[in-house]
Amino acid sequence: MATNHCRWIVHVDMDAFFAAVEQRDHPAYLGKPVIIGGLHGRGVVSTASYEARKYGITSAMPMVEARRRCPSGIFLPPNMNKYAHVSDQIRQIFDFFSPTVEPLSMDEAFLDVTGMEYQYPDVTDIARQIKDRIKEELNLTASAGVATNKFLAKLASDLKKPDGLVVIHPGAEIDLLAPMSVKKLWGVGHATARILKSLNIETIEDFRNTDLKILEHYLGTCSLELYNLAWGRDNRPVIADRQAKSIGNENTFTIDIWSKDEIRAVLLALAGKVGWRLRKAGLQGRTITVKVRFSSFRTVTRSVTLPSALSLDESIYQVACKMIDKIPLHEGVRLLGITVSKLGQGGGQLSLFAEDNERQEKITAVMDKLKDKFGEAIITRGRIW
Ligand code: TTP
Ligand code: MG
Secondary structure, eight states: OOOEEEEOEEEEEEETHHHHHHHHHHHHOOOEEEEEEOOSSSSOOOEEEHHHTTTOOOOTTTTTHHHHHHHTSEOOOOHHHHHHHHHHHHHHHHHHHOEEEEEEETTTEEETTTTTGGGSSSSSHHHHHHHHHHHHHHHHOOEEEEEEHHHHHHHHTTOSSSSSSEEOTTHHHHHTTTTGGGGGSOOOOOOHHHHHHTTOOOOOHHHTSSSSHHHHHGGGGGGGHHHHTTTTTOOOOOSSSSSHHHHHHHEEEEEOOOOOOHHHHHHHHHHHHHHHHHHHHHHHEEEEEEEEETOOOEEEEEEEEEEEOOOHHHHHHHHHHHHHSOOOOOSSSEEEEEEEEEEEEEEEOOOHHHHHHHHHHHHHHHHHHHHHHHHHGGGGSOOOO
């Protein structure tokens, strides 16, 4: 995929979130219509499993109506503490992939992955890996959309639910949007849609073909913004709500590796990626975790919390090597990972490396500039430590 665009945004949204968590935790509910919401009085549906949606059950529908449509359904009250916990776990996965995460609700977020594409063969892989990881670690499915702005990424994540992955390549948005309802434009609710309908504007193409002056007359000042969305243009940045809790990278090998030298070479590359992401986010971390998955899928992690924070590749690499050296190697290694956590804004680097730091910081700053400009391939650091 071409990388000469300003931004790449991924939007991830869990499928039938509350219901999916209950189905996961109660295998007897799998494949069944599960409806979560207020069960008494004038309670409404929070969400329904995809099996229940076949009965026309939707969020915000009165529970009485849902029971009428699907008397044999499994009706449950929400367990918000549990969903909040899962939401935190999802957030940790998002943080692993980008330092810029903007959650929209408990089960969805935007990730700005601009500049990350050099770590993946294709920006689509980032979204795929996020989905895979959610499945692997939480046994839940999510849908993801990838595009060059927030509006298109969110639109994309909704196109193939559940378990969808849709990429809107630059240029494709024009035709894709054309036949869609104007309601797909952010900010067009029922009231605006009704006004537009009275003007015979039902699709996004109709909207585009309408004189902006007419739109302004009926819709007021938001017309220009809607007009831009109708052409797939949206400059809103992804705003990280709070700092990432951890930043990590891992690598799964096509062929298991055995030698310490190979392991060190991989750790060097991983430290470079994690360090770059930390510095890009202006962060440093005190806890370094290494993860090793063996050919038998046995997974071992080791962590160390240091007296002061670090973000230089060399420092991360050295700490990771020390931990890996203590893990006995009785079988091949299929995955290696490094994560840095206990993050804070930049400050002093680890004193252990103090004498070298000034030189290292200068080298790192030059390398970062080159990476930003040309991508990581331009400069691969040899084993000079
Ligand atoms: P959504 O992401 O809108 O819905 P969903 O995840 O259940 O289904 P999907 O994304 O696959 O269409 O909302 C996330 C959770 O928020 C949902 O599981 C329950 C809760 N919620 C409510 O409590 N009330 C509502 O009206 C909506 C829309 C969601
Ligand atoms: Mg959802």
